[in-house]
Ligand code: B12
Ligand SMILES: Nc1nc2c(ncn2[C@@H]2O[C@H](COP(=O)(O)OP(=O)(O)OP(=O)(O)O)[C@@H](O)[C@H]2O)c(=O)[nH]1
């Protein structure tokens with residue numbers, strides 16, 4: 004036995020691919036294919052209507068059904084999704100939050116139908132609502148009832164589905180929204196505390212150790228992979244402390260920091276997309292290098308992340324990265340390689356200290372739930388600083404602000420543009436299938452189950468799960484379950500964070516732009532006014548927020564109402580606010596359905612302001628959008644916000660006869 | 666480009682109750698050239714008491730309070746209740762501008778939930794610009810114009826201690842919204858830094874006992890300065906929503922008691938002085954003998970005159986026209 008070798012090679016982490024699209028049947032085929040390639044667990048991507056609790060056919064579901072994930076409306080869909088996959092043995096991670104209790108209910112019923120009892124089920128429901136308010140956007144109910152649903156799920160599973168991870172506290176999405184490592188640690192752990200405090204009131208105190216042990220994390224790892232590794236060690240250290248000191252947990256097994264990973268995607272580029280492979284490999288190292296803080300499960304994005312949805316081949320490439328790392332290298336043969344490292348210990352100490360201070364600020368705001376507006380504004384601010392650093396060239400991004408010259412890439416020149424395009428016909432298919440489902444089920448039984456659900460929802464002392472599982476058995480749909488709860492709990496719009504974001508200190512270039520905004524405003528007779536709109540269910544708010552804040556910093560008046568608006572809401576705002584230009588942001592792929600709707604609505608309402616669009620817009624879709632009346636289209640390769648702003652001001656000037664020199 | 670209708674025509678449309686004219690009216694009153702060319706005056710002339718045969722029928726309400734207390738969320742609930750009651754509503758939400766860039770982020774309408782298909786609700790956000798005191802330059806004119814067509818016109822402004830003074834100059838009824846546990850309002854009231862509003866609102870009562878205590882403290886503070894009449898209403902704008910009906914009753918009761926003609930006349934005069942001051946500065950105001958003297962001088966003018974006409978009267982008097 005030696006100190007620097009393990010007696011036995013470690014078992015690799017669980018390897019997954021975040022996948023799902025079109026229909027339950029199609030996704031099932033995809034899963035079986037992935038398992039055959041050596042993937043060891045499932046990671047289900049749901050479509051946005053399922054995540055936000057709407058059935059196909061609802062106004063807000065338009066353009067989104069089956070697009071970025073699989074639509075699951077009822078137990079029949081869940082059974083089809085898991086067909087032929089033995090649920091007693093599979094480990095399934097579901098990225099589901101506002102509707103997590105419901106999807107868990109469907110999964111339990113699907114298992115029942117396979118003859119597998121709930122006690123045997125293994126997997127994870129993401130079920131983390133605070134980060135939905137902060138970064139991800141698929142929330143449905145106000146904070147209070149949302150926290151109750153989470154606590155109910157934890158309380159139910161800890162005794163009834165004991166191998167299940169009822170919640171995955173996410174720091175992943177915070178980094179994707181611009182968080183620094185310190186913010187990522189502090190906000191995720193504050194979030195965990197809010198969840199534990201809420202659960203403490205709903206379980207037997209004896210069980211708190213087990214509850215603590217069931218909380219797992221979903222973290223991010225960026226390309227600064229040494230510091231990122233330190234971040235994970237810091238999180239582990241703080242987590243153990245919280246367990247001991249705040250919750251009196253003593254069993255070392257319960258105190259272990261368990262986490263899964265998706266590595267950073269925000270830093271993956273549209274230009275020279277092949278460079279993303281290097282980034283992904285390095286980030287994967289960050290979460291596997293040190294044995295004492297190694298990920299339990301990993302899923303990697305693909306080289307074409309910033310272009311659109313990955314095809315099976317793209318996902319296979321990413322799975323192979325994991326397999327090479329785990330099976331070809333000697334990574335798994337050693338004890339922790341950072342033990343005793345001064346550098347690592349120093350980095351960890353720095354991060355722990357920073358995170359403690361920031362956690363204290365959150366605590367002062369009254370805890371994570373109350374501090375949502377504070378944390379949101381802080382994230383928008385950090386992201387603003389990140390963009391400024393990149394634009395100023397202080398933070399190097401190869402292929403973007405350095406070494407931008409490139410040979411044409413053969414990777415994305417294929418007929419499909421190098422991405423997966425979902426057949427828009429699946430929406431109509433799903434609407435029809437849903438009608439058939441409703442026609443054949445026992446309508447009275449569904450009504451009774453939903454009545455019971457409403458009754459339980461109104462009684463805070465009850466656990467929502469049993470009535471939810473009963474509704475799943477009866478054949479209720481995702482939209483019906485969520486509708487019943489929306490009636491009981493009300494709805495909510497999360498803060499946008501932009502109003503509180505600090506005003507940027509302008510560079511010389513920005514100063515010149517400000518002068519131009521001032522000049523055009525004078526010529527117009529009132530200040531240039533921009534509406535930033537996010538139509539549909541898309542929750543990607545980063546781009547819209549950064550555009551809004553920058554426009555404000557250059558002297559424009561900016562109306563921004565946050566995510567998830569219908570085209571008619573956006574049209575009404577544009578009309579009533581008298582804006583000079585409308586900027587729409589869509590990253591979820593529903594642009595061809597929704598943007599022409601907004602443009603047509605504006606013209607019908609007599610609003611002649613030009614419309615510009617930004618987001619993930621494949622090259623092939625630019626022309627159709629222009630034909631629909633869009634003046635300009637921007638994508639991630641247009642990383643220079645200053646340039647975009649210059650264009651917008653020029654467009655407003657030109658449309659109003661105030662062009663420079665005119 | 667579509668042709669903009671004239672100020673006079675817009676004024677006539679408002680007089681006929683055409684709420685659909687509101688967006689264009691706002692574009693006009695916010696436009697500097699339209700103010701300078703007399704279009705805004707032409708508009709206001711059409712909706713002045715002279716043209717209407719009396720004061721505009723709307724209830725003009727000012728809602729003010731510190732940042733983030735919940736003014737817009739509360740407005741969302743109020744708008745819903747007014748609409749259910751068949752009253753049309755215009756909201757003028759004023760947000761501060763960035764001192765550094767001059768730009769502003771206008772986020773109020775996000776919290777004022779309303780049905781986009783409902784023509785009886787109009788919401789406009791405006792940046793305060795360089796004006797101190799919480800009101801955008803065009804807000805007075807907009808409130809006057811819209812009160813000819815809407816049943817309720819609300820002005821939302823941010824601030825405490827100062828801004829309610831200006832809102833009071835446009836509104837029939839001023840409600841100040843305070844957060845439970847914020848001591849400043851109490852202090853401001855007692856020390857007279859802040860004028861007593863017509864209605865005091867404590868928000869976020871869903872957060873529990875702090876809010877009820879805040880309500881009691883406010884009532885006690887009012888008593889201590891000899892005020893037994895000002896209503897203090899506690900509300901929650903998140904589920905379970907509370908206190909909205911009480912608040913509406915308090916606002917309506919204040920309006921019912923009010924001499925609307927006198928208050929509106931004061932408002933127009935104060936507006937003219939403020940516009941004059943903003944346009945010509947301290948020196949010109951001093952030339953008139955100061956604010957009080959200017960107001961007094963306007964006391965001799967025709968009570969039916971609209972603000973721009975009053976402003977012009979001041980300009981002539983000061984010799985700066
Ligand atoms: C960050 C990110 C997230 C974050 C979002 C955080 C947030 N609050 O915004 C998180 C982790 C939460 C997330 C979640 C999801 N994501 Co995501 N995400 C990304 C990612 C990595 C970067 C997007 C980003 O923020 N970039 C930074 C901003 C500043 O850039 P930008 O928005 O592109 O803006 C630039 C231009 O586009 C333009 N622009 C944008 N908007 C506007 C508006 C105007 C007016 C103007 C003028 C210009 C403009 O200007 C900017 C200047 O550079 C992209 C992939 C990528 N690398 O681009 C995937 C991506 C957009 N996500 C994707 C998906 C599928 C999802 C999910 C739906 C997955 C799922 N099934 O649940 C979820 C759910 C999100 C939801 N509720 O809708 C897909 C979309 C696929 C498609 N369109 O076909 C992408 C492309 C990844 C992929 N290849 O699969 N995501
Ligand atoms: N708990 C609770 N929260 C509320 C209530 N009203 C508003 N809020 C929250 O308080 C925050 C601010 O609400 P707004 O309505 O935007 O407040 P505001 O006063 O209009 O804010 P500004 O216009 O920015 O000054 C939001 O996060 C709301 O969700 C309430 O009655 N109870």
Ligand SMILES: [Mg+2]
Pocket residue numbers: 736737738772773821
């Ligand atoms: Mg507001």
